[in-house]
Amino acid sequence: MLNIALIGNPNTGKTSLFNNLTGTYQYVGNWSGVTVEKKVGIIKNKKGNLIDLPGVYSLSPLSKDEAVVSNFFVTETFDGMINIVDASQIERNLLLTLQLLEFEKPVIIGLNMTDVAKRRGITINEQLLSEKLGVPVVPVIARSGKGTATINDLLTDDLKVDASFTLKYGPIIEESINQIIHLLPANLSIPKRWTAIQLLEGNAEVRKYIRSLGDGAGIDSIIQATNEQIADETAASNTSKWIYSVRKAFIEELIQSSVVTEESENKSLTDKIDKIATHPFLGIPIFLATMFLMFKLTFDWLGIPLSDILDGFISGSLTTWLTNGLNTAGASDFIKAVVLDGIVAGVGGVLVFVPQIFILFLLISFLEDSGYMARAALVMDRTMEMVGLNGKAFIPMIIGFGCNVPGVMAARTIETPRERMLTILLTPLMSCSARLPVYALFVGAFFAKYQALVVFSLYVLGIVVALTLAKIFSSTILKGEFSMFIVELPPYRMPQGKALLRSTWDKGKGFIKKAGTFIFGGSVLIWLLSYSGPAGFDVPMDDSFLAMIGNVLAPILAPLGFGTWQAGASLITGFLAKEVVVSAMNIIYHVPNADSLQGLLSNEFSALSAFSFMVFVLLYVPCLATVATIRKEAGSVKWTWFSVVYALVIAYVLSLVIYQGGKLLGY
Amino acid sequence: MIFNIVSGALIFGYAGWAVFRHIKKSKQGKCAACSLAKNCETKCDSVS
Amino acid sequence: MLLTQLNKGERATIIDLSLVNESVRRRLLDLGISEGSQVCLQCKLPFKGPCMVENCGQSLGIRLQDASYIKVEKKC
Ligand SMILES: Nc1nc2c(ncn2[C@@H]2O[C@H](COP(=O)(O)OP(=O)(O)OP(=O)(O)O)[C@@H](O)[C@H]2O)c(=O)[nH]1
Ligand SMILES: [Mg+2]
Numbered sequence: 001m002l003n004i005a006l007i008g009n010p011n012t013g014k015t016s017l018f019n020n021l022t023g024t025y026q027y028v029g030n031w032s033g034v035t036v037e038k039k040v041g042i043i044k045n046k047k048g049n050l051i052d053l054p055g056v057y058s059l060s061p062l063s064k065d066e067a068v069v070s071n072f073f074v075t076e077t078f079d080g081m082i083n084i085v086d087a088s089q090i091e092r093n094l095l096l097t098l099q100l101l102e103f104e105k106p107v108i109i110g111l112n113m114t115d116v117a118k119r120r121g122i123t124i125n126e127q128l129l130s131e132k133l134g135v136p137v138v139p140v141i142a143r144s145g146k147g148t149a150t151i152n153d154l155l156t157d158d159l160k161v162d163a164s165f166t167l168k169y170g171p172i173i174e175e176s177i178n179q180i181i182h183l184l185p186a187n188l189s190i191p192k193r194w195t196a197i198q199l200l201e202g203n204a205e206v207r208k209y210i211r212s213l214g215d216g217a218g219i220d221s222i223i224q225a226t227n228e229q230i231a232d233e234t235a236a237s238n239t240s241k242w243i244y245s246v247r248k249a250f251i252e253e254l255i256q257s258s259v260v261t262e263e264s265e266n267k268s269l270t271d272k273i274d275k276i277a278t279h280p281f282l283g284i285p286i287f288l289a290t291m292f293l294m295f296k297l298t299f300d301w302l303g304i305p306l307s308d309i310l311d312g313f314i315s316g317s318l319t320t321w322l323t324n325g326l327n328t329a330g331a332s333d334f335i336k337a338v339v340l341d342g343i344v345a346g347v348g349g350v351l352v353f354v355p356q357i358f359i360l361f362l363l364i365s366f367l368e369d370s371g372y373m374a375r376a377a378l379v380m381d382r383t384m385e386m387v388g389l390n391g392k393a394f395i396p397m398i399i400g401f402g403c404n405v406p407g408v409m410a411a412r413t414i415e416t417p418r419e420r421m422l423t424i425l426l427t428p429l430m431s432c433s434a435r436l437p438v439y440a441l442f443v444g445a446f447f448a449k450y451q452a453l454v455v456f457s458l459y460v461l462g463i464v465v466a467l468t469l470a471k472i473f474s475s476t477i478l479k480g481e482f483s484m485f486i487v488e489l490p491p492y493r494m495p496q497g498k499a500l501l502r503s504t505w506d507k508g509k510g511f512i513k514k515a516g517t518f519i520f521g522g523s524v525l526i527w528l529l530s531y532s533g534p535a536g537f538d539v540p541m542d543d544s545f546l547a548m549i550g551n552v553l554a555p556i557l558a559p560l561g562f563g564t565w566q567a568g569a570s571l572i573t574g575f576l577a578k579e580v581v582v583s584a585m586n587i588i589y590h591v592p593n594a595d596s597l598q599g600l601l602s603n604e605f606s607a608l609s610a611f612s613f614m615v616f617v618l619l620y621v622p623c624l625a626t627v628a629t630i631r632k633e634a635g636s637v638k639w640t641w642f643s644v645v646y647a648l649v650i651a652y653v654l655s656l657v658i659y660q661g662g663k664l665l666g667y
Numbered sequence: 668m669i670f671n672i673v674s675g676a677l678i679f680g681y682a683g684w685a686v687f688r689h690i691k692k693s694k695q696g697k698c699a700a701c702s703l704a705k706n707c708e709t710k711c712d713s714v715s
Numbered sequence: 716m717l718l719t720q721l722n723k724g725e726r727a728t729i730i731d732l733s734l735v736n737e738s739v740r741r742r743l744l745d746l747g748i749s750e751g752s753q754v755c756l757q758c759k760l761p762f763k764g765p766c767m768v769e770n771c772g773q774s775l776g777i778r779l780q781d782a783s784y785i786k787v788e789k790k791c
């Protein structure tokens with residue numbers, strides 16, 4: 001079995017190629033830092049594994065996702081690499097290529113985005129490039145799959161190793177490289193010359209690794225001495241700059257000979273869209289308007305009509321069929337109750353909202369694939385800077401609207417540890433899609449005319465609370481001066497229909513799967529708890545176990561406007577997965593469809609307490625999966641507990657203020 | 668009667684298993700959401 | 716002169732990056748921007764917000780503060 005690693009600069013299409021070669025679907029998007037974790041897939045030709053890695057500019061990491069790659073190089077074994085090079089940005093992409101070639105493993109260069117390069121008037125002589133670098137160069141268009149067959153064919157058992165490529169760095173560096181090579185352990189598993197160069201360049205991960213193998217004092221002093229010598233004797237001020245300039249000079253020569261660029265300075269579409277999207281004053285309003293439009297579509301225009309149809313089917317035909325079927329089979333009352341009052345109410349009550357969730361995912365996928373994400377980060381940077389974060393932190397937050405788990409992971413691309421921690425802690429405040437059914441249920445019952453507006457206000461509230469807390473945390477417990485922000489702004493790309501549907505399905509299928517597994521299970525258990533009590537089975541619901549559990553919380557929740565055992569019980573279940581809150585309510589109120597539940601709810605809640613309830617659901621504790629991810633990403637139990645506790649406190653305080661304040665105002 | 672016992676056992680058995688598995692998977696955090704989770708060898712532990 | 720002193724749409728060559736913060740400079744080098752690179756200031760966001768700079772067909776966003784440490788020379 002071969003192990004082939006995919007390596008290249010960020011946003012060059014590595015994951016697109018991965019998907020093409022393995023036939024799976026991994027997350028693709030048009031910004032830098034989509035992939036933040038190593039992913040392994042089986043190549044279609046069954047010759048081996050393909051390993052997708054986060055994008056890196058060089059092998060010396062600055063951020064956590066880049067460290068994944070450096071770590072991979074020093075600690076894992078693999079047989080070859082596919083280096084994806086963006087043909088339209090070939091110069092800076094080759095800086096990484098040189099470092100890969102020095103690793104003395106077979107390399108195939110995939111020259112991607114050839115369509116973009118062609119449009120920009122860039123012609124690359126891949127034959128010449130291949131000769132000069134001594135490795136195969138295959139032009140591809142990863143997005144459409146053109147050329148990927150050639151790469152597939154090249155991945156055979158006898159990958160050619162052509163270790164002939166060496167770049168000489170001048171007498172001072174070469175001397176130091178030799179000295180370091182002598183000091184390295186004889187049985188080192190990674191190439192010595194590469195290791196020496198990386199050490200001289202100041203690669204922290206490699207240095208850590210070498211230190212872990214033994215005492216690195218001798219090496220450190222060579223690095224130190226080389227630095228001084230370079231500063232004294234050359235124009236460069238330190239070793240890494242010198243190495244950079246040698247590489248750059250080599251690449252310039254290479255490009256002179258093999259790349260032809262025709263000047264075609266017509267204004268691209270990107271420039272025109274950018275004029276609007278990052279307009280000095282309209283930038284933020286445009287972002288908000290885009291979001292609002294999203295909710296209009298999700299609720300008023302498309303979502304509600306669709307989910308009404310679904311609701312009609314589930315509570316109408318489906319229930320009738322099931323009832324008839326169960327009667328014919330001679331089912332007992334107990335079985336009938338668990339199926340109709342438990343499963344149909346619980347699972348059906350959530351499935352009804354599938355249209356809304358898919359529309360929202362479709363829109364998020366569109367944003368991700370269009371190139372708008374990086375612009376949103378740019379536009380928000382000033383605001384984020386004021387609260388002690390940087391614009392890049394906004395990207396995890398937008399991803400968090402889909403699901404908080406990938407959102408928390410996306411924080412890896414943030415360079416400074418302090419800002420990264422802040423982002424991890426605050427991303428769960430973003431209203432994920434699992435909370436959408438809860439809103440949909442309540443706005444339908446209480447705010448029928450202003451559905452989109454009310455939901456929109458909840459999303460904005462999430463962002464506002466997150467930014468406010470960022471300010472508070474960054475001036476108290478997470479203090480620090482340093483903050484940096486540089487973001488690559490990729491050209492806009494019109495998302496392709498097929499890719500868009502694929503990524504929407506990929507996000508949405510989890511929801512449907514969950515409905516069939518966990519929500520099903522949860523509904524049955526909740527039903528059982530509501531059906532049984534200390535007095536046995538089939539008790540009045542107010543005497544059930546579920547009521548007993550809910551009653552513990554009820555007095556605590558009373559000041560927030562929803563001090564009923566029903567609300568308490570459904571909120572507890574929401575910790576496992578927030579959709580279950582809706583299932584629980586459906587079961588508790590004993591109605592199989594959303595319409596009648598909404599009618600019933602209006603007796604139990606007022607518009608004000610409903611809003612307070614939604615705010616509470618928005619903010620109170622992240623779900624179990626998110627908590628587990630925070631635990632892994634933050635690497636600290638203390639911070640994990642903190643994220644749970646602060647969310648509870650904020651939710652309680654805010655709901656209290658809203659409910660009591662609203663009452664004072666006379667709502 | 669037999670129908671009742673069998674369907675009851677099926678429903679509650681499946682429900683219990685589904686809840687148990689969800690909690691177990693959620694505790695792993697990020698892997699649960701990944702479509703490669705089954706044949707992914709790294710189990711997402713390359714970064715501590 | 717400084718990068719931030721350019722007018723919108725003007726091109727210039729970078730002549731000195733040594734005053735820029737270490738990590739920021741690393742990132743700039745990663746993106747292929749070093750002494751001698753041609754850049755164009757595409758726009759500045761209001762309230763001292765970041766600015767958009769183009770180099771070789773690649774746009775990037777950088778904070779005003781950082782950009783004000785970049786010395787450039789206007790193309791004549
Ligand atoms: N025009 C064009 N677009 C492409 C091509 N290959 C990929 N893309 C687009 O480029 C963007 C980035 O693709 P990804 O596959 O996510 O890139 P990546 O290298 O995995 O990015 P990171 O994970 O962030 O490092 C997506 O919007 C793709 O649709 C191509 O050959 N031509
Ligand atoms: Mg990727």
